[in-house]
Amino acid sequence: MKAGIHPEYRKVVFHDTSVDKYFVIGSTLQTDRTIEWEDGKTYPYFTLDVSSESHPYYTGKQRVIHKEGRVANFNRRFGSFNKEDK
Template sequence: MKPRIHPVSRPVVFRDRAAGVAFLTRSTADADERVTWEDGRSYPVIDVETSSASHPFYTGTKQVLDTAGRIEQFNRRYAGQAPAVG
């Protein structure tokens, strides 16, 4: 790697306000606000709206599609029609 062209990577706390959890990880992002972490050190903190702790895809609370209802609706709509010959 070439020297002096890459951004500085530092420990940063990402705090998910929706789930009430925080993650300590490395990032190039910086913030003025700081928080004291579990190890007693002070780190920059960045508030995020969604993380893996609150996103429906990761928590398993995503909406379930009513596929049975969709199939019944399709069958009712196209019940009397002959299939297309091609």
């Protein structure tokens, strides 16, 4: 790698404020806020609104709406015309 052009890769503490969960992930994110973690070290700190801990898709609380496909919709609307010809 070319020296001096890449951002610093380091561990960052992310805080999902919607469910009050903290996790440490390696990142190149630049932030001026810091927090002391459970291991006694100080890490950069960044807050999030949504993460995999709170997003409905990952938590299994998402409501799935099944829409019929285009072919099924076509057959529902125009399928009865074929039956009348026979």
